[in-house]
Amino acid sequence: MTAAVAAAAYLHHVELMSADPARLAAYYERAMQMKAEPFDGGRFICRGADRTMLIGRGADKQLGFAAFACRDAEALAGIRRHVEAAGGKLEASPSPLFDDRAFAVRDPEGNVLVFGLAKVPAGAPSRDIRGPLQHITFGSTDLNKMEKFYVETLGFALSDRVRDETGRMTTCFVRSTHEHHSVGMFLKPEAGLDHHSYEAGEWTTIRDWADHLGALHIPIVWGPGRHGPGNNLFIFIKDPDGNMIEISAEIEYVRDRPVQEWKHEPYTLNSWGPAIMRI
Numbered sequence: 001m002t003a004a005v006a007a008a009a010y011l012h013h014v015e016l017m018s019a020d021p022a023r024l025a026a027y028y029e030r031a032m033q034m035k036a037e038p039f040d041g042g043r044f045i046c047r048g049a050d051r052t053m054l055i056g057r058g059a060d061k062q063l064g065f066a067a068f069a070c071r072d073a074e075a076l077a078g079i080r081r082h083v084e085a086a087g088g089k090l091e092a093s094p095s096p097l098f099d100d101r102a103f104a105v106r107d108p109e110g111n112v113l114v115f116g117l118a119k120v121p122a123g124a125p126s127r128d129i130r131g132p133l134q135h136i137t138f139g140s141t142d143l144n145k146m147e148k149f150y151v152e153t154l155g156f157a158l159s160d161r162v163r164d165e166t167g168r169m170t171t172c173f174v175r176s177t178h179e180h181h182s183v184g185m186f187l188k189p190e191a192g193l194d195h196h197s198y199e200a201g202e203w204t205t206i207r208d209w210a211d212h213l214g215a216l217h218i219p220i221v222w223g224p225g226r227h228g229p230g231n232n233l234f235i236f237i238k239d240p241d242g243n244m245i246e247i248s249a250e251i252e253y254v255r256d257r258p259v260q261e262w263k264h265e266p267y268t269l270n271s272w273g274p275a276i277m278r279i
């Protein structure tokens with residue numbers, strides 16, 4: 001049942017909340033090459049090549065929702081059936097960017113996930129630096145419950161886990177496409193948004209992002225490095241609200257392989273050395 005819906009939905013857009021949506025939108029316009037415009041309900045919409053974000057008014061560093069687009073109506077219906085069969089509670093979609101077949105579900109820690117069909121594609125052909133929106137991660141105080149929800153209720157596939165020396169799970173990665181993770185979860189003292197990520201594809205494209213960011217005097221706050229799970233190269237920057245933004249490349253394509261278990265240590269998080277340990 002799990003494999004039936006994996007590869008059925010990709011991260012299409014996210015809504016970030018901010019006490020100053022205009023300032024945050026202006027930052028994403030500069031840093032992430034996304035054209036920012038006022039949108040409905042006092043929000044802003046930021047659009048770039050294969051990357052779309054809504055910015056609503058609210059508390060800083062809060063996720064409004066993460067919205068996953070399905071490739072077609074059949075795939076969307078499959079996820080809906082899966083959620084209903086698993087006893088998941090469907091809610092109305094808060095996304096204005098999906099059509100009326102969309103629905104939302106809430107994970108055990110209150111993160112709102114939307115599944116639907118995009119009214120317009122996430123992006124159009126562009127000469128901007130490549131970086132489709134690719135994954136989102138959460139802090140979690142109960143990873144076992146979160147893993148169970150993502151795998152059993154949503155039908156995402158489990159890619160990797162990280163465990164500490166006592167056997168406690170400290171990180172969990174699940175996927176809804178062939179890419180190693182669409183959602184990552186880190187054991188932290190508090191649940192909530194951890195970071196979101198854009199997939200540049202190739203190392204040289206991370207170079208182009210770093211050149212672009214350097215020209216804007218936007219500092220890299222972590223990396224370059226390579227994650228163990230997912231094998232992706234990365235740099236991180238931080239937006240003015242304090243949200244961490246990842247630009248990644250070479251993320252592993254997972255087809256058929258067993259779930260791997262990694263040791264909880266800095267070199268798992270960054271095989272090149274310095275790591276931002278969540279716990």
Ligand SMILES: [Fe+2]
Nearest residue numbers: 137184197246
């Ligand atoms: Fe990430």
